[in-house]
Amino acid sequence: MRARGVHRENHVKLPVAVATLATLSLPFATHAADDSADPVIVTATRTAQTADATLAAVTVIGREQIEASQARDVAELLRFQAGLDIGRAGGPGQQTSLFVRGTDSNHVVVLVDGVRINPGTIGAPAWQNLDPAMIDRIEIVRGPRSTLYGSDAIGGVVQIFTRRAAANTTDVNAGVSDGTFNSRTGTVGVHHGGSGWRAGVDVSRITSDGYPAVIGGTSDSGYANNSVNAYVGGSVAGVDAELSHWQARGKTDYYDFSLAPVSQDFANGKTALTLKAAPAPVWATTLRLGQANDHIDQNQSSDFAHTDRNTVDWQNDLQIGAHNLLTLGAYDAREHTEAVSFGTGFDVYTSTHALYIQNQWKQGAQSLLAAWRTTHHDTFGTHHTGELAYGYQFTTATRAYASYATAFRAPDSTDRFGYGGNPALKPESSRNAELGVRTQLSATQQAYFQVFQNRIRDLINYVDPDGWLGPLPGMNQNVDEAMIRGAELGYRYLRGPWRVNVEGISQNPENLATHRQLARRAAHSLTLGSSYTQQAFSLGADALATTSRWDSDYASTRLAGYVVISLLAGYRIAPDWQLRGRVENLFNEHYVLAEGYRTMGRAYFLQLEYRRATHPEPRE
Amino acid sequence: MMRRFVLISVLLHAGMAAAVLIDRQRPLQFAAPEIQVTLTGRITQPPARPDSGHDARAESAGATPVITSTPDAPQLTSNASDGRNNPEPANRPDAAQAGSDARLVNDLLAELHSAFAARFVYPPLARLHGWQGRVRVGLTIEADGRLSELRVLSSSGYAILDRDAMQTLARIGALPLTRTQLEGRSRRLELPVIYRLIES
Numbered sequence: 001m002r003a004r005g006v007h008r009e010n011h012v013k014l015p016v017a018v019a020t021l022a023t024l025s026l027p028f029a030t031h032a033a034d035d036s037a038d039p040v041i042v043t044a045t046r047t048a049q050t051a052d053a054t055l056a057a058v059t060v061i062g063r064e065q066i067e068a069s070q071a072r073d074v075a076e077l078l079r080f081q082a083g084l085d086i087g088r089a090g091g092p093g094q095q096t097s098l099f100v101r102g103t104d105s106n107h108v109v110v111l112v113d114g115v116r117i118n119p120g121t122i123g124a125p126a127w128q129n130l131d132p133a134m135i136d137r138i139e140i141v142r143g144p145r146s147t148l149y150g151s152d153a154i155g156g157v158v159q160i161f162t163r164r165a166a167a168n169t170t171d172v173n174a175g176v177s178d179g180t181f182n183s184r185t186g187t188v189g190v191h192h193g194g195s196g197w198r199a200g201v202d203v204s205r206i207t208s209d210g211y212p213a214v215i216g217g218t219s220d221s222g223y224a225n226n227s228v229n230a231y232v233g234g235s236v237a238g239v240d241a242e243l244s245h246w247q248a249r250g251k252t253d254y255y256d257f258s259l260a261p262v263s264q265d266f267a268n269g270k271t272a273l274t275l276k277a278a279p280a281p282v283w284a285t286t287l288r289l290g291q292a293n294d295h296i297d298q299n300q301s302s303d304f305a306h307t308d309r310n311t312v313d314w315q316n317d318l319q320i321g322a323h324n325l326l327t328l329g330a331y332d333a334r335e336h337t338e339a340v341s342f343g344t345g346f347d348v349y350t351s352t353h354a355l356y357i358q359n360q361w362k363q364g365a366q367s368l369l370a371a372w373r374t375t376h377h378d379t380f381g382t383h384h385t386g387e388l389a390y391g392y393q394f395t396t397a398t399r400a401y402a403s404y405a406t407a408f409r410a411p412d413s414t415d416r417f418g419y420g421g422n423p424a425l426k427p428e429s430s431r432n433a434e435l436g437v438r439t440q441l442s443a444t445q446q447a448y449f450q451v452f453q454n455r456i457r458d459l460i461n462y463v464d465p466d467g468w469l470g471p472l473p474g475m476n477q478n479v480d481e482a483m484i485r486g487a488e489l490g491y492r493y494l495r496g497p498w499r500v501n502v503e504g505i506s507q508n509p510e511n512l513a514t515h516r517q518l519a520r521r522a523a524h525s526l527t528l529g530s531s532y533t534q535q536a537f538s539l540g541a542d543a544l545a546t547t548s549r550w551d552s553d554y555a556s557t558r559l560a561g562y563v564v565i566s567l568l569a570g571y572r573i574a575p576d577w578q579l580r581g582r583v584e585n586l587f588n589e590h591y592v593l594a595e596g597y598r599t600m601g602r603a604y605f606l607q608l609e610y611r612r613a614t615h616p617e618p619r620e
Numbered sequence: 621m622m623r624r625f626v627l628i629s630v631l632l633h634a635g636m637a638a639a640v641l642i643d644r645q646r647p648l649q650f651a652a653p654e655i656q657v658t659l660t661g662r663i664t665q666p667p668a669r670p671d672s673g674h675d676a677r678a679e680s681a682g683a684t685p686v687i688t689s690t691p692d693a694p695q696l697t698s699n700a701s702d703g704r705n706n707p708e709p710a711n712r713p714d715a716a717q718a719g720s721d722a723r724l725v726n727d728l729l730a731e732l733h734s735a736f737a738a739r740f741v742y743p744p745l746a747r748l749h750g751w752q753g754r755v756r757v758g759l760t761i762e763a764d765g766r767l768s769e770l771r772v773l774s775s776s777g778y779a780i781l782d783r784d785a786m787q788t789l790a791r792i793g794a795l796p797l798t799r800t801q802l803e804g805r806s807r808r809l810e811l812p813v814i815y816r817l818i819e820s
Contacts, residue, residue: 039754039812040733044742046750046817062819281779284749319745319780322787361636362744368636370629386625388632 050111050139050159052360055369055389055401057083057142057436057450057488063163066132068531068540070568070582070605072185072206074130074138074160079564080527080542082503083142083488085549087520088128088593090213091600092183092206093223093252096128101142101452102484102509102521103155103430104459107409111149111159113244115270115290119307120337120350123152123412126294129248129268133175133187133204134229136163142488143452144407144432146385147371150331150354151410154430154456162229162246165193165200170614177607180584181220183208185607197234198242203227206250214255214596221261225250233274240276245269251299267295282319288312305339323363327371329356337413346417352377352410358387367391367401377410380426397440404433411460411476420462420476428478430456444495454484461553481512501529511553519553520594522546522561531568540568551595562591578609725807727798728761732811735792743784746815751778754814755785761807765799767792769808776815785813 048058059081071077075096079086087097087105097105106123109116118125138160145153165171171191178184184207191200206225213221226249233242247269256262270292278284290311297304315329331354338347358371369389376382389403411425436450459482464474486507493500504526509518517523524547531540543565551557567583581604588602746752753776760769770789772782789811 038729039814040736041814041816042736042740042742043816043818044747046819047747049748049750278779281783282745284745317745317748319743322741323744325744325748359633360744361633363636366636366639368632370632372625384625388625388629390632390636 048139048141049161050157051141051145051148052367052369054362054367054391054393054399055403056145057434057448059140059142061138061140063136066135066138067580067609068538068568068570069132069542070580070607071132072183072605073128074132074135075127077132077138078127078140078158080529080544081140082490082525082527083486083505083507084140085521085525085546086593088599089597090221090254091181091210091223091598092208093128093210093225093250094213094221094254094597096126097124097520098127098158099521100155101454101486101505102507102518103454103456103482104409104518106412107152107155107428107430107456109145109149109151109153109157111157112246112270112292113160113162113272114274114288114313115272115292115311116149116309116333117268117270117292117294118152119294119305120309120335120413121294121305121307121339121418122414123409126266126268128252129225129250129266130160131204131206131225131227131248133185133189134162134202134227134246135160137161142450143403143434144387144405144430144454146407147356147358147373147387147405148327148329150373150375151352151377151408151427154407154409154428154432154454162231162244163189163191163200163202164231165191165198166613167193167198168195168615169193170616171200171611172613173609173611175607175609177605179582179605180603181209181211183210183603183605197232199232201228201230210253211598211600212255213253213598214259215598217255217259217261217598219253219261221253221255223250223252238277240274242274243272244274245271256300263299265295265297265299267293269293284317286313286315286317288314303339303341305337305341307335307337309333309335323361325360325362327356327358327360330354331356339413339418341418344419346413346421348413348417350378350413365393369403375408375410377427379411379416379423383408383410383427383429398437399439400435400437402433402435404431406431415460415476420464420474422476425460425476426458426478428456428458428460430454444493446492448488448490450488452484452486452488456482456484479513482510482518483512484509484518497533499529499531499533501527503527514553516553517550519550520559522549536572538568538570540570542566542568551592555595557595559592559595562589563587564589564591576610576612578611579607580609581606724798724801725809727801728795728807728809729811731795731798732789732792732809735795736788736813739788739791742815742817743780746778746780746784747817750817751776751781752815752817753777753781754812755782756810756812757785757789758808758810759789761795761798761802761809763802763804763806765794765796765802767794773810781815784815 047053048060051058061077066077069077072092075086075098078084078098083101085099089095098108099105100108110118110125138158141157143156145157149157173189175187185204187202187204189202204227208223210221210223212218229246231242231244233240249267251263251265253261253263270290273289275287292309294307312332315327318326320326333352335350339345352375354373354375356373358369360369371387373385374382385406385408387403387405389401391399391401393399406429408427408429410427415425416423432452432454434450434452436448438448440446458478459480460476460478461480462474463477463479466472484507486505488505490503506524508523509521511518526545528543531538545563547561549559551559565586567586570578570580572578584603585600586602591599593599755776756773758771758773759767762768767789770786772786775782
C-alpha cells in the first residue's frame with residue numbers, strides 16, 4: 001500500500017508531463033524497504049490517460065501547476081498553452097471560447113472525469129465556469145481524437161480530472177483570495193483515502209463585481225459561482241465503484257444586443273457512477289454511467305438553453321501478449337436539449353451510439369496505433385472515423401511520430417432546429433495529418449516540434465440566398481471548408497530552482513471558400529512560462545504574445561495583436577500555509593478578444609491557502 | 621473508406637511485425653538460456669553492473685549497487701529448509717562460510733537483476749491504468765542454474781503485475797554465470813519486484 005501512496009503523492013506533484021522521453025528505465029537502487037531483500041524496481045513513465053504522448057501532442061497540467069498559476073477559471077489556465085486561442089466577451093464569468101490549433105470553438109471535447117460536458121444546444125463548453133479549485137489534473141490533446149471521444153474532437157480534447165484522495169491520506173485544504181474588482185474566492189476541501197475506500201468533497205465560491213463587459217457600458221458585469229466536487233468510492237469483490245458529482249451554479253451579469261445590462265443563471269455539472277474491474281489479469285473493464293447538464297436561464301426574459309445528457313460508456317482494455325493493447329468500447333448517449341431564444345426554440349431528444357476499437361502495439365523502438373469508430377446518430381445516420389499512428393524511438397532521447405486521423409462534429413440542436421435550422425445537416429468532418437518529434441537535448445532540456453495539416457469539410461454556416469433583407473428564408477448548410485496548416489515548437493528547461501517553458505505556434509487557419517483567416521484565430525502565438533523557486537519563495541512570470549486576427553468571418557474588423565504578462569509570487573509562511581499573489585496584465589495592455597468587449601487591465605490578486613495532508617501508518 | 625482503412629492498418633501491422641521479427645534476431649539469441657545475458661537497447665538508465673564475461677563479473681561484482689549497499693548482510697538469504705529470509709550471520713556455520721554464502725547470494729541476485737532488466741517491459745495494460753505495486757516472488761535456483769518453483773509469495777494487488785513478474789523470471793530460465801558458484805547445491809531465494817510509474 002505504501003508504494004501506491006508514493007504514487008499518489010507523485011501524482012499530486014505532477015509537473016508538465018509533456019514528455020515521456022525515457023519510455024522505460026530500470027534503476028537498480030537499494031530500497032529502504034521493510035524487508036532485507038533488495039527489490040528489483042521496475043519503472044516506466046506514466047502515460048496520459050487521454051492519449052499516449054508517444055503518438056500525439058499531449059500536455060498535462062498538474063495540481064501544483066494549477067495552484068502556482070493562480071488562475072481563477074480554466075480559460076485563464078489554458079491561455080498560456082501554445083495552440084490554444086481564447087475568445088472572451090468581457091471579464092470574469094463572461095462567455096469564453098477556446099480554439100484549439102485553429103479549429104472552431106465547438107471542435108474540442110471537454111470531459112470531466114470521463115464525462116463529456118459540451119452542451120448539445122451549442123457545442124462550445126462553458127470554460128468560464130470551471131473552477132480550478134476542483135481540479136487535480138488537466139490533460140490537453142492537440143489534434144483529432146474522434147475515434148475514442150466521438151463528436152467534436154476535430155481540434156482536440158481537454159480532459160479534466162477532479163480532485164481525489166490519495167491512498168492512506170487525509171487531506172484538508174482551505175483558501176481565500178481577494179483582488180481587483182472585489183474578486184473574492186473561498187474554498188474548502190476534505191479528502192480521505194482509507195484502505196479500500198475513499199471519499200472527499202470540495203466546495204468553493206467565486207464572486208466578482210467584474211467590470212462593464214462591453215466598451216461604453218456603465219454598470220459592472222458581476223459574477224458569482226458556487227461549485228462542489230464530491231465523490232465516494234471503494235472496492236468490493238474486485239470491483240472498484242465510485243460515485244462522483246461536480247456542479248457549478250451561479251449568476252452572470254452581461255449586456256444584451258441593445259447594450260442593456262441583463263443577467264443569466266447558469267448550471268454546469270456532471271454525475272458519474274464508474275465501475276472498474278479486472279475480470280482477468282489481462283483484461284480491464286470500465287463501465288461509466290454519466291449524466292451531464294448545462295443550463296442557462298435568462299433572468300429578464302423567458303429565454304433559456306438546457307442540455308441534459310445521459311451516457312453509458314463501456315470500455316475494455318485487453319493486453320494481448322507482452323506488447324499489444326486492444327481497446328474495445330461501446331458508447332450510448334441520450335441527450336435532451338431545450339431552448340427558447342427571442343421567442344423561438346426547440347425541444348429535442350437526440351440519441352447517439354457508437355462502437356470503437358483501438359489497437360496499440362509497442363515493441364522495441366516502434367509503436368503502432370490503429371483505431372476505428374462507427375457512430376450512429378439520430379439525424380445523419382452512420383459516420384465512420386479512423387486513426388493510424390506510428391512512432392519510432394530513434395535513441396533514448398529522441399522519438400518521432402506520424403499520424404493520420406479523421407474526426408467529426410455532429411450538428412448541434414441549434415444547427416438543426418434553431419435559427420436557420422436544418423434537420424438534414426451532415427456532420428462536419430476533418431482529416432488531419434501530423435508529424436512530431438520530441439527530444440531530450442540534455443538532462444535539463446527538452447524540445448518538441450510538430451507540423452500538422454487539418455482539412456475540415458462540410459462546415460455548417462448560415463446561408464441566405466437573397467441576403468438578410470430578402471423575402472426568402474435562410475438556412476444552415478454544410479457549405480464551408482477550412483484548411484489549417486501549422487507548426488508548433490516547444491522548449492522546456494528544468495534545472496534546480498528554474499523552470500522555463502517556451503512554446504510557439506505558427507498556423508494558417510484558412511476558410512477555403514473566402515481564402516480568409518478564420519475569425520478570432522491568430523496566425524502566430526508565443527507563450528512563456530517561467531518560475532524560480534527557492535525554499536519558501538517562488539517567483540514566476542507567464543506571458544503570451546499573439547498576432548492579429550479577424551473579429552468575425554464577414555466583418556472587416558481586425559483585432560490587433562497583443563502581449564499579456566502575468567507576474568506570480570508565492571511565499572510559504574508556515575509548513576501548511578502558503579501566501580500567493582498575482583499581477584494580471586502587468587503592463588496594462590489594452591487588447592481585444594472580441595470586438596466591443598473589454599478585457600482585464602492591470603489587476604492584483606492575493607490568496608492565502610492552508611493544506612495539511614496526514615498519512616496514518618498503513619497496516620502491513 | 622472502412623475497407624481501405626482496414627487494409628492499410630493490416631499492412632502496417634504486418635510491416636511492424638516483420639520489422640520487430642528482424643529486430644528480434646539478436647535478442648532472441650540472447651534470450652536462450654545458454655547465451656550470456658546482455659542488456660538490450662530498451663534500458664535507458666543502465667545501472668553500473670557487470671555485463672560481460674564471468675571473470676569480469678567476479679572482479680566487478682562489488683561495484684554493483686546491490687552488493688555495495690550492504691556488503692556484509694545478504695539482501696536475500698538462502699535457506700534450504702523454508703526459503704525465508706535469514707539475515708542473521710550468527711546462524712551460519714562459520715564466518716568464512718557466511719561470507720562466501722553472502723557473496724554467492726549477492727552474485728545470484730546481481731545476475732537475476734541484470735537478466736530481469738534485459739527482458740523487462742512494463743505491462744502496457746498496467747501502464748495505461750496507472751497500476752503499481754510490489755510482488756514478492758519465491759524461487760529456487762537449481763544446482764545447474766535453472767530457475768524453478770516460481771511462486772508469488774505476496775501479490776501486488778494486480779494480477780497482471782504478479783503474472784508479469786513470474787513470466788519475466790520464467791523467460792530468464794537460468795542463471796548461467798553464477799552456476800559454477802553453486803557447487804552442486806540449489807538455493808531458495810525471495811525476490812521482491814516493485815512496479816512503479818514515474819512522472820516524466
